[in-house]
Amino acid sequence: MDIxxxxxxxxxxxxxxxxxxxxxxxxxxxxxxxxxxxxVELWKEDGQRxxxxxxxxxxxxxxxxxxLGGLLENDFATRERYEDDARSTRIFLxxxxxxxxxxxxxxxxxxxxxxxxxxxxTEAILLHQLLTKLLVDLI
Amino acid sequence: MDIxxxxxxxxxxxxxxxxxxxxxxxxxxxxxxxxxxxxVELWKEDGQRxxxxxxxxxxxxxxxxxxLGGLLENDFATRERYEDDARSTRIFLxxxxxxxxxxxxxxxxxxxxxxxxxxxxTEAILLHQLLTKLLVDLI
DNA sequence: TTTTATTTATTAGCCTGCTAATGATAAATT
DNA sequence: AATTTATCATTAGCAGGCTAATAAATAAAA
Numbered sequence: 393m394d395i396x397x398x399x400x401x402x403x404x405x406x407x408x409x410x411x412x413x414x415x416x417x418x419x420x421x422x423x424x425x426x427x428x429x430x431x432v433e434l435w436k437e438d439g440q441r442x443x444x445x446x447x448x449x450x451x452x453x454x455x456x457x458x459x460l461g462g463l464l465e466n467d468f469a470t471r472e473r474y475e476d477d478a479r480s481t482r483i484f485l486x487x488x489x490x491x492x493x494x495x496x497x498x499x500x501x502x503x504x505x506x507x508x509x510x511x512x513x514t515e516a517i518l519l520h521q522l523l524t525k526l527l528v529d530l531i
Numbered sequence: 532m533d534i535x536x537x538x539x540x541x542x543x544x545x546x547x548x549x550x551x552x553x554x555x556x557x558x559x560x561x562x563x564x565x566x567x568x569x570x571v572e573l574w575k576e577d578g579q580r581x582x583x584x585x586x587x588x589x590x591x592x593x594x595x596x597x598x599l600g601g602l603l604e605n606d607f608a609t610r611e612r613y614e615d616d617a618r619s620t621r622i623f624l625x626x627x628x629x630x631x632x633x634x635x636x637x638x639x640x641x642x643x644x645x646x647x648x649x650x651x652x653t654e655a656i657l658l659h660q661l662l663t664k665l666l667v668d669l670i
Numbered sequence: 671t672t673t674t675a676t677t678t679a680t681t682a683g684c685c686t687g688c689t690a691a692t693g694a695t696a697a698a699t700t
Numbered sequence: 701a702a703t704t705t706a707t708c709a710t711t712a713g714c715a716g717g718c719t720a721a722t723a724a725a726t727a728a729a730a
Binding site: 550554563564565566590591593594597598601616617618619 | 715716717718719724725726
Binding site for chain 4: 480
């Protein structure tokens with residue numbers, strides 16, 4: 393078993409390198425990468441409960457909770473008690489949280505170009521298809 | 532710019548999911564994932580300096596330093612001063628560090644099967660090629 | 671030779687992930 | 701109705717990453 397010659401090994405290496413790029417992209421928009429992913433989810437549907445965010449993001453509730461701490465602290469979102477269930481809270485975007493979207497999307501475009509820069513168009517499409525399939529399998 | 536429809540977004544999602552699987556694989560061999568990657572490097576060449584490990588692994592020196600702390604503490608490796616340069620240290624495998632290899636390789640094989648289980652042989656090969664190219668570009 | 675610059679390891683502190691454990695609330699069972 | 705079980709948010713604590721800052725030693729330059 394040659395560990396280094398596996399897809400798993402490649403994925404691990406790519407993860408670290410790409411995560412650094414992602415962090416830079418988010419930083420250029422005034423965010424951290426984790427905050428960016430939560431915002432993407434809130435842009436799709438505002439006012440979600442933390443547990444639903446965690447489920448949709450594929451993250452643990454404590455992780456989401458921690459990320460939300462940063463978003464609240466930096467005024468990208470607010471937390472309100474859920475009327476129908478006192479255990480839950482709902483997360484709402486602030487104006488700042490809504491307006492950072494354009495900025496992040498621009499930075500994400502640059503990130504994508506950086507990521508795929510060395511591949512041909514055909515390779516990029518193929519990679520996208522394969523990763524989509526891989527993600528479905530991993531979940 | 533639809534962030535969710537990018538390779539970068541897919542990579543981020545896959546990273547989290549796959550990292551959890553990797554951690555489990557390492558755990559089954561009595562390791563943490565970071566320790567596994569350092570050991571892979573030491574199995575190729577024993578007695579390396581920390582800075583060289585960091586360079587080859589594509590990690591920052593503090594990260595390697597922290598991971599080594601766990602490896603030393605758990606008796607997988609030892610740290611010795613470098614005779615020719617008092618700034619450096621050399622990391623050597625212990626017997627335990629050498630013997631855990633077979634175990635990790637077995638677990639890694641299972642990890643790889645889990646990772647690629649949903650893909651055909653052709654897709655797996657294609658993915659391996661594309662990821663190899665991607666990694667080279669990202670570094 | 672003396673000074674300056676570079677390199678190496680390390681520490682501190684942060685973000686992203688996780689699991690385990692708590693407390694509060696809601697739901698289900700008896 | 702009372703008890704038990706499940707759910708949700710949160711805290712604590714850990715590993716894997718990072719940058720910035722420090723101390724010590726080497727290398728380079730004056």
